[in-house]
Amino acid sequence: xxxxxxxxxxEGQLLETTYELMTFADQLGAEKAAILIGDEESVPQMDxxxxxxxxxxxxxxxxxxHKQVVLAAIEKEKPDYIILSHSSxxxxxxxxxxxALKIGQVTEIVGIVEDGxxxxxxxxxxxxAVTPSTSQAVLTVQAGAFAAAxxxxxxxxxxxxxxxxxxxxxxKGYEPAEKKEVDLARAEVxxxxxxxxxxxxxxxxxxxxxxxxxxxxGASRPVVDAGWVDHSRQVGTTGQTVAPKLYVACGxxxxxxxxxxxxxxxxxxxxxxxxxxxxxxxADVLVVADVMQFVPALxxxxxx
Amino acid sequence: MKLxxxxxxxxxxxxxxxxxxxxxxxxxxxxAWRMNEYDEYAVEQAVQLKEQLGKEPELTVLSIGPDRVVExxxxxxxxxGDRAVHIQDNAAHxxxxxxxxxMISRYAGDKGFDLIFTGMQSQDRGSAQVGVLxxxxxxxxxATTLVDFNxxxxxxxxxxxxxxxxxxxxELQLPALVTCQLGLNTPRYPTLxxxxxAKRKPIETIAADELLSEGALAPATKFYAPExxxxxxxxxxxxxxxxxxxxxxxxxxxxxxx
Numbered sequence: 001x002x003x004x005x006x007x008x009x010x011e012g013q014l015l016e017t018t019y020e021l022m023t024f025a026d027q028l029g030a031e032k033a034a035i036l037i038g039d040e041e042s043v044p045q046m047d048x049x050x051x052x053x054x055x056x057x058x059x060x061x062x063x064x065x066h067k068q069v070v071l072a073a074i075e076k077e078k079p080d081y082i083i084l085s086h087s088s089x090x091x092x093x094x095x096x097x098x099x100a101l102k103i104g105q106v107t108e109i110v111g112i113v114e115d116g117x118x119x120x121x122x123x124x125x126x127x128x129a130v131t132p133s134t135s136q137a138v139l140t141v142q143a144g145a146f147a148a149a150x151x152x153x154x155x156x157x158x159x160x161x162x163x164x165x166x167x168x169x170x171x172k173g174y175e176p177a178e179k180k181e182v183d184l185a186r187a188e189v190x191x192x193x194x195x196x197x198x199x200x201x202x203x204x205x206x207x208x209x210x211x212x213x214x215x216x217x218g219a220s221r222p223v224v225d226a227g228w229v230d231h232s233r234q235v236g237t238t239g240q241t242v243a244p245k246l247y248v249a250c251g252x253x254x255x256x257x258x259x260x261x262x263x264x265x266x267x268x269x270x271x272x273x274x275x276x277x278x279x280x281x282x283a284d285v286l287v288v289a290d291v292m293q294f295v296p297a298l299x300x301x302x303x304x
Numbered sequence: 305m306k307l308x309x310x311x312x313x314x315x316x317x318x319x320x321x322x323x324x325x326x327x328x329x330x331x332x333x334x335x336a337w338r339m340n341e342y343d344e345y346a347v348e349q350a351v352q353l354k355e356q357l358g359k360e361p362e363l364t365v366l367s368i369g370p371d372r373v374v375e376x377x378x379x380x381x382x383x384x385g386d387r388a389v390h391i392q393d394n395a396a397h398x399x400x401x402x403x404x405x406x407m408i409s410r411y412a413g414d415k416g417f418d419l420i421f422t423g424m425q426s427q428d429r430g431s432a433q434v435g436v437l438x439x440x441x442x443x444x445x446x447a448t449t450l451v452d453f454n455x456x457x458x459x460x461x462x463x464x465x466x467x468x469x470x471x472x473x474x475e476l477q478l479p480a481l482v483t484c485q486l487g488l489n490t491p492r493y494p495t496l497x498x499x500x501x502a503k504r505k506p507i508e509t510i511a512a513d514e515l516l517s518e519g520a521l522a523p524a525t526k527f528y529a530p531e532x533x534x535x536x537x538x539x540x541x542x543x544x545x546x547x548x549x550x551x552x553x554x555x556x557x558x559x560x561x562x
Contacts, residue, residue, distance in 0.1 A: 010466070061472065063446070088466045091425075091432040092448040098402075098433070099440035104522035105401070107431045115525050122330070122428050123317040129526035137522065143467075169445045170475040172461075177469030189560050213560065225487040237467050246560045253317070267558045269550065275538070276320055281530055285553055288540045297547045302561070 003030035004079035006070055008089050009038035009055060011174060017085040018044050019148035024141050025083060026149065027112055034155070035073040037066055045151035051076065053160040061089065062171050067096040069162050074101070076158075079136070086140035087237075094138045104132030108256065110145040124256040124278040143237055144260040181232040182216055184240045189215025189248075190265075192235055193223050196251020196272060196291050200228040205292065206250050209299045218242070220252045236261035251291040254279030271295065305361040308417040309350045309385065310408055310438070311343040313369055313376035314428040323527045329397045330428075330527065339376045342423025344383075344491035345484040349453050350421045351384030352489065356455070361418075362386050366411065368404060369396045374507060381502035382494030388505065393512035400520040401429075405437035407515040412442060419460075420481040424449050432483075439481035446481040447474045451488050 003025040008015040014036070022044075025032045035051040036043055037058050043050050051073040058065045070093070074082060082097055084090035086108045098105040111118035116131030117139065184190055191210035193203060203217075210217045219229040221236055235242055236258040247265035252258060254270070254277055262268070263282050270283035271291045280286045287294060315321075315335040324331040339347075347365065354361045365380040367373040368391040377388040391407060393399070399407075412420065420442075422435035432448070439446030451471065452463035464472040465485050476482070494502070537553070539546045554561045 010470075086432075088449055088464060088472070092436065092464075095401075095433045095436035096440055098521075099437050102521070105431075105433055106522050107433060113526075119430075120530075121430055121527075122315075122321050123430075125317070125529075126321050126330070127528055127530050128429075128524045129528075130522050131525050132522045133519075134521050169447055169480075172473035172475055174466075175463060175471040175473060215560075221486065231469065234469075238465055239469065241468075246554070246558050269554070274318060275540075276529075278530070280536065280538075281532055283536050284557070285537045285539060285550060287546055287550060288538060289543065289546060293543060294546065297543055298550065301547050301551050 001028065001030045001081075002077065002079040003028065003032050003081045003083055004074060004077050005032060005034040006082065006084040006090070006093070007034050007036040007038065007044055008085055008087060009036060009042055010060060012039070012042075014038060014042040014044060016148055017087065017143055019151060020143070020146045021083050021085065021141060022046060022149040023146040024109070027146070028081070030081060033077050033079065035070055037069055040157070043155060043157055045153055046155050047153035048155055049077070049158055050155040051158050051160050053162060058162065059171050063092060063096060063169050065162065066093055067100060069160055070097055071100055072160050072162060082136070082138045084138070084140045086142050090140045094140050098138045101136060103134040103136045103138060105138040106130045106132060107140045108142050109139055110142045120256050124254060124259065125276060142256060142260065144263055178231055181230050184216055184218055184233065184235065184242045187216040187242065187244050189213045189246045190218040190235065190242055190244045191215055191248040191250065192218035192220060192252055193229065193250055194220040194252030195222040196253065197223070198251075198292065200226070202292055203228055205295055209248070209250070209295050212299050212302045213246070213248070215244070215246070220258050221255070249279050249283070250295055252279050253277045254281065305357065305419070306415065306417045307350050307353065307361050307363045308412060308420045309343070309346050309363065309365045309380065310420065310422045310434070311347065311365055311367050311376055311380055312340040312423070312426045313337050313367060313373040314340045314426055317427055328524055328527055337372055337375065339379055340423050340426050342425060342427070342484055342486065345486065345488045346421035346423050347380045347383050347385065348489045348491040349484055351492070353419070353455055354384060364389060366391065366408065368393050368407060368512065370394045377507060378502055379494060381505045382499045383492055384498070386505060388507040390507055390509045391512055391515060392509050396512070400522050400524070401431045401433035401437060402521045403516060403518050405434045405441060406518040407512060408434070408438045409441035410515045410517070411510070412438070418478045422481065422483050424483040424485050435481060435483035444479045444481055445476045446483070447476055448483040449485045450482050451485050453482065453488060
C-alpha cells in the first residue's frame with residue numbers, strides 16, 4: 001500500500017502537521033512518498049521520495065496550480081491514498097483532487113477503524129466510519145489527532161515543473177494575525193468561556209475565576225465571533241494553540257477545532273450542563289452543572 | 305446576475321444523538337431542526353450582494369432532503385431569497401458528498417448561475433467537501449472559508465481564514481463559488497413582514513431521482529458515539545458537594561493551586 005503525503009507549506013516554512021501525516025501513514029502500514037510545493041530547504045526529513053515543485057513558480061497557494069502539481073505527483077507515484085491535513089489548505093485542495101480523479105474522499109479523520117476511517121461528525125459529538133469504494137482515495141487528517149513523527153531520514157528529491165493556468169482564483173498574499181493582547185501560549189492556567197455562558201454580561205464571572213486561579217481568560221470561537229471577547233484570547237486552530245498546566249472550559253461544547261487547540265493541556269476541567277458535550281472526551285474532570293451557578297461558587301470557595 | 309445559495313437543514317447541535325436502527329446515521333426522532341449555521345452566513349452574504357447591486361440579481365436557494373427542509377428554505381426566503389428549489393430526497397442522509405454535489409451541479413449545470421454560495425461545511429456531517437466538488441463539477445473557480453467578501457465589476461476579493469489568525473487574500477472572477485465561514489457577516493433575523501412575504505415566493509420541487517446518476521464513492525458504514533477519555537471523572541448532583549470535590553481534586557492533581 002502506498003501513500004502520497006501532501007506537505008503543507010506557508011510563508012516560506014514547512015508546517016509541522018506534515019509530520020502528523022507521516023504518523024497516520026505509518027499506522028496505515030503504507031509506504032510513504034510526499035509532495036512539497038515549497039523550497040528545497042523545507043523538504044521534510046523522511047525516507048522515500050519527495051516530489052518538489054518550487055512555490056516561487058507555483059504560488060504558495062493557487063488552488064488550480066497546486067491541483068495540477070499534486071496530480072502530476074499522483075501520476076508518477078500511483079498511491080492508494082493521497083493524504084492531507086484537514087486544514088484551510090487541505091480542505092480546499094482535497095476535493096479538487098477527488099473531483100479530478102473521481103475518487104472517494106474522507107475528511108476530518110481522527111482514527112483508523114476496522115472497516116475504514118473514523119471521522120468526527122455532529123460538531124464532534126459523534127463518529128462515523130467511512131469506507132472509500134474506489135481503489136484510490138483522498139484523505140484529510142484532523143490536526144492533532146495523530147502525534148507528529150520525529151523528523152528523520154533523507155529523501156530522494158524529484159523535481160516537478162509545471163506551468164498551469166490559475167483558472168480564475170488568484171492568491172494575493174497573507175494578512176498577518178492581529179497583534180496579541182495576551183500570549184495564551186505562556187499561561188499556566190487558562191479559564192475559557194464558551195457559548196454556554198449565555199451572554200456577554202457573564203464574561204466578568206469567568207474572568208474572575210481566571211484571576212483567582214492566577215490564570216488568563218480564554219474563549220471559544222462563538223464567544224469571539226459574537227464580540228464578547230477579543231480575538232487574541234481565542235483558543236483553537238484559528239486562534240491560539242495552548243498547553244497550560246490547567247485548562248478550565250466553562251460552557252465550551254468542544255468543537256473539534258477547539259479541542260485541537262487545547263488538547264495538550266496537562267489537566268482539563270470542563271463545566272457543562274450537557275453530559276454528552278465533546279469537551280467531556282478530553283476532560284479529566286467533567287462537572288455536569290449550569291456554568292453560571294457553578295463558577296461563582298467555585299470562585300468563592302477558592303477565595304477562602 | 306443569477307445567484308444560488310445551497311443550504312442544509314441540520315439538527316440543533318445541543319441535541320442528544322443516538323444511532324438509528326440501521327446504525328448508519330442518527331435517529332431523527334425528538335430532534336429540533338434549523339438551518340446549518342454556516343449556511344446562514346452564505347444566505348446573508350448573497351442577500352447583501354443583492355442589496356448592493358440594487359435588487360437586480362435573482363437569488364435562488366436550494367436544499368436537498370425530506371419535506372421538513374422546506375422550513376429552512378422558507379427561512380432563507382424570508383431573509384431575502386427570491387425563489388427556492390427543494391430537491392426531495394428522503395434518503396439524502398445516506399448519500400455521500402460526491403452524490404450530493406453531483407445532484408446540485410446537475411441542477412445548476414444549465415441555469416447559468418454567476419455566483420454560488422455555500423457554507424464551508426455542515427454542522428452534522430462536516431465533510432467540507434460539497435461546495436468545492438460542485439465548483440469542480442461545474443468547472444468554475446472556488447474559494448473556501450471566506451471571512452470577508454467584496455464584489456465589484458465581476459471580481460470577488462475575499463479573505464480566507466487560515467490557521468492561527470492569519471488570513472489569505474484571494475481574488476476570483478465570476479462565475480465562481482465561495483464557501484462561507486462563521487463570522488463572515490451577521491446573519492439577519494427574518495422580520496414578520498418578510499416572513500409573510502416569503503409565503504408567496506415560489507418553491508419548486510424536484511425528485512432526487514431526476515438529478516442523481518452517481519453512486520457513492522465514500523459511503524459511511526457505521527455511526528456511533530466516541531470513546532471518552534479513560535479515567536475521566538464526572539461530577540454530578542449537589543452544587544456545594546461538587547465544588548468541594550473539585551477543589552480537592554485540583555489541589556491533589558495539579559500544582560497550580562496552593
